[in-house]
Amino acid sequence: MQILLYSLAMLVSFALLARIVDKFFIASLDRISSDLRLSSDAAGATLMAVGSSAPELFVALFAVLRPGNHEAIGVGSIVGSALFNLLFIGGAVALVKKTKLTWQPILRDILFYFIAVALLLWGIIDGDFSLWNAAGFLILYVVYVVAVIKWRKILPYKDMEYTQEEETAECAEEGLTFWLDKSLCFLFPSREKYYWVFSISILLIAALSWGLVETAIHVSILLDIPESIIALTVLAVGTSVPDLISSLIVAKQGRGDMAVSNAIGSNIFDILVGLGLPFMIAMVVYGRSIQAGGQNLVASSVILFVSLVTFFILLLINKWKVGWITGSILVGLYIFYVVREIVLL
Template structure:
């Protein structure tokens, strides 16, 4: 029990400092290359925090478990919108410029609807995987063309890393991501052990502790970004993470082997598409996610988990 508590506390510390390093490095790279904070959040931060999903899905396919790979992507995308942005918006309003939102909403919609369309027959073949990989290539190429007119201002943040070269900032990002993953794992391992000690069911552990644990990198990085006034980076993190999960994770896995799913996934595909559309509608109303919107997203997420638990669909 004592070791489990140490793991949880240590995990929290690693998450905080990992998020600090990740955001600091991302902001300075955005400043150096005059790239939009949203783009940095959607590429460097979003892709980085989704690296665990890529590793899990690739391993699942190599071990003959395509359901795990598909479920990992769909479940992660639902958690990113409902849980990550729900929590972030409840803590601090997340804003995005109108022009930026119009530009970035379309790629997310395309990726989401393309997933629903191609996976509707519960099979992803190699050519569909290659199509997804083409999608992530086009998305990155487009993002790199996006330059920011004005430099970011964050002189009070992480002063001890100010003035370091760009290569050093990339090292900070890698270290930050490693600390985030290690911190999330520490919290999951410690939390699962304590839950089992008190006789909590495996299913409940899976949909709460493990689900939250695998989303902790996104939660921490998005929340810290928003708290520091970089709401576009927080949204970019989720947008980029979801696009990366669809195009890169499923693209890579389906290119290796055909993903044939046995269990019905139509309701899950509909839900992730509907939740994504709801997010975009909520943002378009005021170009901001406030407490009400955050509460709505969290209610949607918890309702989905409850429905899955009671086998409603």
């Protein structure tokens, strides 16, 4: 009975996360990025990546701060989310609409992602993250943001044309989403106050992420399986639903660059800030290094690195074009990874 209640709590949390992002968060992000006059790839790699990765950040933060050595939940959700973003979301974007990507921003993101994954793999294999590791992660992210801003001067390129589809923050009046909106709508102001909509969305995402960490711990105990497995699979997919939604929305609009940059940029944020910031806070609070290793995390991190190499090779072979072949390969690789995790339980 308990496992059913916890599973239901997870599903409700995931559904609420998805609805908040889909109907409220994305609408506010589009307006804010317009105010800041960000190019589509810059918005995808920074603002949208930071926002849509908030669940992973808060899950990692609550996991490392919670007494009892639950760091594996935070690291596992980040690694699993990175695999989901790169393979499943990247593949889904390619399947939704065939796109020729602008290679300059994608090359930038892949280069920084290689470095981020290498640093992560190093720390996981070593099994110990120090304050210097955490500081290195955060410094590298600052360098990445500067590179995003300056990259157009280094390798000039133009935004791809797209048809804008207006996103609203209005609540549904009928259909399956009505009941979710009914529980959320009274918390949000009108869509014209989009900065408030953005702020409230972040607070709700944080609260739901805390609930997910607590639920994951109890599910792990009840099923007698490692916390890292729950994090690598269930939590990773659930917290990445906002990334999936936002990427598919912009992909349908013809903004393939923004969709792919969002997926990869989210991964860069997840690793460098989603782990770097919680690790640094925990080290300051508890005065110790973070122990995060284990065969599940090592193997998944290696698979992540290999997947990134595969993704880059596919882009080179197809001359920076993504379509159903690329999409099928990427989604197939993610399904293989999930089946592997289940078989090894």
